[in-house]
Amino acid sequence: MRPCQGFVLHPVILAGALLLAGCTSAQLRRSTVAQSTTLADIYTQQVMNNLALFLQNPDALPFFAYPNQGTTAIQDMGSAGGPGYTSLNFVTTPFGLNGSRQATENWVLVPVSDPAKLALMRCAYRQALSACISTVPPSDSFCPNCSNLRREFYGPSNSAPGHPHFNEELPCLNSACWLCWGCKHGVPHNCQSPYVGSYRDLYVWVPPEGRDMLTRLTLTILDYAVNDPKQFEKRTKSVDIYVNKDGSINYNNQGIKITATIPIDVPSSTIATLDHIGAYGKFITLYGKGDADRMIAIADQIPAYAAMSEDQKKQYWSQVDPTAALWPADLKPAVQFVKEHSILPWEIPSEDVLHGPAGYQRKGAASDGLQQLGQRINAALAPAPVP
Numbered sequence: 001m002r003p004c005q006g007f008v009l010h011p012v013i014l015a016g017a018l019l020l021a022g023c024t025s026a027q028l029r030r031s032t033v034a035q036s037t038t039l040a041d042i043y044t045q046q047v048m049n050n051l052a053l054f055l056q057n058p059d060a061l062p063f064f065a066y067p068n069q070g071t072t073a074i075q076d077m078g079s080a081g082g083p084g085y086t087s088l089n090f091v092t093t094p095f096g097l098n099g100s101r102q103a104t105e106n107w108v109l110v111p112v113s114d115p116a117k118l119a120l121m122r123c124a125y126r127q128a129l130s131a132c133i134s135t136v137p138p139s140d141s142f143c144p145n146c147s148n149l150r151r152e153f154y155g156p157s158n159s160a161p162g163h164p165h166f167n168e169e170l171p172c173l174n175s176a177c178w179l180c181w182g183c184k185h186g187v188p189h190n191c192q193s194p195y196v197g198s199y200r201d202l203y204v205w206v207p208p209e210g211r212d213m214l215t216r217l218t219l220t221i222l223d224y225a226v227n228d229p230k231q232f233e234k235r236t237k238s239v240d241i242y243v244n245k246d247g248s249i250n251y252n253n254q255g256i257k258i259t260a261t262i263p264i265d266v267p268s269s270t271i272a273t274l275d276h277i278g279a280y281g282k283f284i285t286l287y288g289k290g291d292a293d294r295m296i297a298i299a300d301q302i303p304a305y306a307a308m309s310e311d312q313k314k315q316y317w318s319q320v321d322p323t324a325a326l327w328p329a330d331l332k333p334a335v336q337f338v339k340e341h342s343i344l345p346w347e348i349p350s351e352d353v354l355h356g357p358a359g360y361q362r363k364g365a366a367s368d369g370l371q372q373l374g375q376r377i378n379a380a381l382a383p384a385p386v387p
Helices: 005-056 115-128 146-154 208-226 268-286 289-300 310-318 329-341 367-381
Strands: 065-080 097-111 180-182 196-199 202-205 236-243 256-263
Touching (some): 005 196, 005 202, 236 268
Antiparallel strands (some): 180 202, 196 202, 236 256
């Protein structure tokens, strides 16, 4: 008996399936890498178009969006037809192979809508163009103050080179004019995207010698877009404390409960002063935390005071003599205030504890506030319940 002729083609089908699987993984690697390389072009092209925008209108509002997620997918599909015969004679098409490939690549863009970040970007563009067009004033001469904005974003300044806050004034953006602009026909043929930007009929291009400045500006804009201000990253802690009617701390978890979020380096007992927030707040306004620290430093120099217990020190300040010679003339009013209002110098909090938003976190997107507004509007417009 002769073997079935149809089985001769099975190895061919198997080899084709294996080859198709190998091609799919190879193409996926190539497509993923190719898609990743578009990120730099996306960032740079937006900066180029913004430069053209600001050359036309130095008072413009910048725009920027960055991808926060994306996908690369390669789907290969194949099918093989049957042998198409049952004997030595062909009845239908002897063999058929069909294949298709579907490629999908996408980025999900997040537009920058935080007004503070857009203001910082505006400052960066105007500073980068300050050497190119005379209509752009110095960075500190217009409102808002760009130095203050950068200080709030990067944190306290430090004048030492190499310090992370040394770039607060963005000296890397101060340079001679490093770009060219004009009509479309003026763009050199060897200058291509992403080193060419446009806004309406104005075209901007960056020659090779200016592309280092373009990269610096792009990194600055990207920094503003994806990061949050340093001043809002202060570490905090949530504290629950119980106080008696006289304001003293109750360690048996009885009395008035106070819950607060305060900077992590502030003693937890400080929130007990919130019961006397009027007196403590007034002291901060009139004299400041510095005067309280001076009072403690002078008292600590008295041997008898240094040897006192905490309760004895409390009694000392309730009976302190503001006219004593140990108190400097400029400090006597503060000592008098402490005695009259029965407050303790070491419990006088800093300004940010009483008035500062220690637990505040910048959201970085205006949509959060809009959603809350929408919820309030919907609640106000909701029909009254039927009794």
